[in-house]
Amino acid sequence: DAGVTQSPTHLIKTRGQHVTLRCSPISGHKSVSWYQQVLGQGPQFIFQYYEKEERGRGNFPDRFSARQFPNYSSELNVNALLLGDSALYLCASSVSESEQYFGPGTRLTVT
Amino acid sequence: GIQVEQSPPDLILQEGANSTLRCNFSDSVNNLQWFHQNPWGQLINLFYIPSGTKQNGRLSATTVATERYSLLYISSSQTTDSGVYFCAVSGNNDMRFGAGTRLTVKP
Numbered sequence: 157d158a159g160v161t162q163s164p165t166h167l168i169k170t171r172g173q174h175v176t177l178r179c180s181p182i183s184g185h186k187s188v189s190w191y192q193q194v195l196g197q198g199p200q201f202i203f204q205y206y207e208k209e210e211r212g213r214g215n216f217p218d219r220f221s222a223r224q225f226p227n228y229s230s231e232l233n234v235n236a237l238l239l240g241d242s243a244l245y246l247c248a249s250s251v252s253e254s255e256q257y258f259g260p261g262t263r264l265t266v267t
Numbered sequence: 268g269i270q271v272e273q274s275p276p277d278l279i280l281q282e283g284a285n286s287t288l289r290c291n292f293s294d295s296v297n298n299l300q301w302f303h304q305n306p307w308g309q310l311i312n313l314f315y316i317p318s319g320t321k322q323n324g325r326l327s328a329t330t331v332a333t334e335r336y337s338l339l340y341i342s343s344s345q346t347t348d349s350g351v352y353f354c355a356v357s358g359n360n361d362m363r364f365g366a367g368t369r370l371t372v373k374p
Contacts, residue, residue, distance in 0.1 A: 189362065191362075191364075193308070197366065198271075198353055198355075198364035198365055198366050198367050199310075199353075199355075199364045200364070201361045201362055201363065204360050204361065211360045212359070212360030212361040213361075214361060244308050246308075246310065248310075248362075253297060253298065253357070253360065254298065254315075255298070255300060255312065255315035256300065256355075256362060257312060258302075258309070258310040258312075260307070260308065260309050261308045261309070263308070
């Protein structure tokens with residue numbers, strides 16, 4: 157079975173631009189969560205979606221938004237990029253509020 | 268929100284040694300997981316252990332939920348065990364990670 161997939165793998169953007177990151181969960185998983193991991197730190201929770209509804213939101217500005225589609229895939233959008241948004245963005249899927257499985261991440265560099 | 272503290276922050280071992288990593292958390296939790304992050308950033312699931320004890324080969328974990336801590340044991344360490352180990356807990360639709368323990372196993 158395929159694991160969690162994320163695209164793109166790497167991305168370079170300029171300050172002020174917009175970015176969209178994509179995630180496909182494990183088949184049968186209905187919950188998707190997004191995390192930001194800055195170099196040298198643990199992942200920080202951004203959003204959780206379950207059955208297309210937002211179930212949790214971390215302490216991130218409104219520039220960050222997400223949505224989940226009927227096939228349970230998800231997009232993370234970040235507007236007005238700042239240098240500090242450079243990070244590894246991780247997506248995780250789970251059946252519900254249970255064990256989470258992580259994708260390989262998208263490494264975003266903002267210049 | 269729930270606070271997660273991991274100790275030690277860094278650990279250097281000789282191959283073959285045993286180690287214990289600790290995770291303390293500040294409130295009751297529904298879920299607790301241990302992960303190993305490889306050099307490419309992939310988080311690999313080690314244990315899903317909100318309570319009790321589990322073993323998988325040279326690794327085992329124990330969570331005492333009433334006392335709000337979990338332990339990860341690594342026995343007969345190998346160089347491939349090197350990397351960062353994270354504890355993550357969730358209580359209310361958000362998973363909180365500790366800062367991690369960076370393990371280096373020397374040959």
